[in-house]
Amino acid sequence: MTDRWLLLDIGGVLELVDDRGRPGTFAARWAPVLGMTEGEFTERLAVADLPDATRRTGVAELYWSRVGQALGASPDQLASMRADFWDDYCGVLNQELVASLARLRATVGLAVLSNSGDGAREEEERRYRFSELFDPICYSHEIGATKPGRAAFEVALDRMDAAPGSVLFIDDVPQNVEGARAVGIRSHLHSDNATTLEAIGRFLQ
Known part of the structure; x- marks a missing residue:
């Protein structure tokens, strides 16, 4: 059982995309x-x-x-x-962040919680092979719940077999960050790789 987990969003974090536009x-x-x-x-x-x-x-x-x-x-x-x-x-893979996460794989669990559309797993796996780095990968269309709802985070916690306090959640949407905090999960609002990697470093100290 992994003691600590990084739980990440995909679009806007692992992928460079303009979801709003x-x-x-x-x-x-x-x-x-x-x-x-x-x-x-x-x-x-x-x-x-x-x-x-x-x-x-x-x-x-x-x-x-x-x-x-x-x-x-x-x-x-x-x-x-x-x-x-x-x-x-x-979009385009956030290569810097993904490479940094890959170097942490031996010391922390890596998981995904993403609002998604039916077909996203196949399309993203074909391009980026996320399953080689992240497990579990929780897509909203597969778990039947979307962020920032409590149920989505509870499914992710269950699949990680993790307590809320052992997880750092990273997302680029403020409402999703607040939703995670409401469940007791430490959270970081992603704006750029440098500050996100600093937040990960503090979490792993």
């Missing part, structure tokens, strides 16, 4: 391709009958089929849109 830039790229305004693109998706892919597995095909129907996309357009979505979603 992604929906807007995605609409800006694809609305002209489909012959509509960004506002129309966004509105059509907002009223589409999409399954909850953030807390359910096995719904990816239905989800994208309904996206295609809502936007009037051809099969080829939908396939390109879907691939573009995942490229954007997965």
Whole structure:
């Protein structure tokens, strides 16, 4: 049993992505391709009958089929849109942070708790092989709970077999950091690698 754990978010921490700006830039790229305004693109998706892919597995095909129907996309357009979505979603690996974590592997447990969409595990594993470094990996669409809700953190603690006080949680979203603290987990709001690595160093002293 590992005495201490680092529990990390993926998007914005392990991956360099702009989660807040992604929906807007995605609409800006694809609305002209489909012959509509960004506002129309966004509105059509907002009223589409999409399954909850953030807390359910096995719904990816239905989800994208309904996206295609809502936007009037051809099969080829939908396939390109879907691939573009995942490229954007997965961003670029935060190589400095991941390399630093790999050097700590012998001294601390490494785990992931990520709000996600159905298909994220496959896409991120293909690109970055997170399972070679992190165990457990708790995706919201697989555990049926999202941050900052208490249930998501409780699932992660159970799978790590860890007490809250033995864990440092790292996320780039303030609400998620507060959610972890409400469960008794020490937390750090990630803004850059230098301050995050300093926080990890203090935790491991």
